[in-house]
Amino acid sequence: MRTIRFIGAPFCEGQNLDGADLGPTALREAGLQPLAEMLGWSWEDAGDLDFAAALEEEAEPPPKEEGRFALTCGGDHSIAAGSICALVYPDLGVIWIDAHADANTPRTSPSAHYHGMPAAHLLGWFDNGIDGFEWFEPGCLSENRLAYIGLRDIDAEEGRMLRASNVHVFTMREVDKHGIAKVMEMALSAIDPNGFRPLHLSLDIDAVDPHFAPGTGTAARGGLSYREIHYIAEEMAETRRLVGMDLVEINPGLDEAPQRSSMHGDDPNLKPCSPTVQLGVEVALSALGKRIM
Numbered sequence: 001m002r003t004i005r006f007i008g009a010p011f012c013e014g015q016n017l018d019g020a021d022l023g024p025t026a027l028r029e030a031g032l033q034p035l036a037e038m039l040g041w042s043w044e045d046a047g048d049l050d051f052a053a054a055l056e057e058e059a060e061p062p063p064k065e066e067g068r069f070a071l072t073c074g075g076d077h078s079i080a081a082g083s084i085c086a087l088v089y090p091d092l093g094v095i096w097i098d099a100h101a102d103a104n105t106p107r108t109s110p111s112a113h114y115h116g117m118p119a120a121h122l123l124g125w126f127d128n129g130i131d132g133f134e135w136f137e138p139g140c141l142s143e144n145r146l147a148y149i150g151l152r153d154i155d156a157e158e159g160r161m162l163r164a165s166n167v168h169v170f171t172m173r174e175v176d177k178h179g180i181a182k183v184m185e186m187a188l189s190a191i192d193p194n195g196f197r198p199l200h201l202s203l204d205i206d207a208v209d210p211h212f213a214p215g216t217g218t219a220a221r222g223g224l225s226y227r228e229i230h231y232i233a234e235e236m237a238e239t240r241r242l243v244g245m246d247l248v249e250i251n252p253g254l255d256e257a258p259q260r261s262s263m264h265g266d267d268p269n270l271k272p273c274s275p276t277v278q279l280g281v282e283v284a285l286s287a288l289g290k291r292i293m
């Protein structure tokens with residue numbers, strides 16, 4: 001049986017809003033575990049990472065993940081530096097679904113928020129190491145093995161760096177132009193031309209249009225539709241090479257009230273929860289193999 005290792009990463013220090021740290025608990029309470037088990041997964045809950053202790057003490061490297069599907073739930077997107085660095089596959093391909101590129105460096109960032117930088121850090125674009133990141137391997141992700149989908153809120157300097165790089169970028173305009181099916185095909189063949197690489201899905205909920213995902217700290221208009229995000233997750237599962245996933249930037253504190261009326265098509269086993277948490281659970285299930293039929 002395939003095993004999921006659920007890793008709670010309640011870290012929200014990569015930006016200046018509280019609430020993203022409530023993500024892992026909200027996903028557990030919505031019933032993600034029983035829903036995943038119904039799909040045939042066995043579930044291992046690794047609990048929540050203790051960032052308070054880690055920030056005070058000597059930083060510890062994230063545990064290396066191998067052989068199980070690592071589902072890391074944030075928290076803000078900072079945690080992707082750890083989750084991706086911790087995957088033991090040297091030729092890992094990453095599909096990064098986001099409104100933002102998170103490819104600033106400490107030098108270019110307009111906000112100084114680390115959640116806008118983890119991709120640049122993984123790519124080895126920082127000029128210097130950072131204290132507390134002694135375990136980190138800058139450049140563990142090479143440019144041609146990273147593809148973004150959904151970008152629409154990019155800072156000027158980060159846009160220039162991306163254009164000068166070998167990173168594959170599919171903004172919302174490419175989604176408009178080609179449709180999501182074609183974009184997924186192009187993104188996957190860009191990072192994995194022969195179709196043999198292990199794959200990781202780094203999913204920032206703010207990639208989805210704020211209409212469907214209002215509960216997030218840096219919302220941007222004009223995002224992916226409900227079905228487009230599901231299609232991405234379904235296609236990732238379909239590759240059968242997905243080894244890990246981040247689900248980040250769900251902020252239950254900023255979310256709308258739990259929908260009063262559930263819909264007929266909702267999974268009856270999903271516990272009542274706010275809309276962005278519900279979307280997070282549903283998309284995770286699609287990535288774990290759930291299908292319409």
Ligand SMILES: NC(=[NH2+])NCCC[C@H](N)C(=O)O
Nearest residue numbers: 077100104111113115116218
């Ligand atoms: N993971 C995120 N939501 N990132 C938002 C980043 C926003 C902006 N580009 C910055 O660097 O500050």
Ligand SMILES: [Mn+2]
Nearest residue numbers: 077098102204
């Ligand atoms: Mn992000």
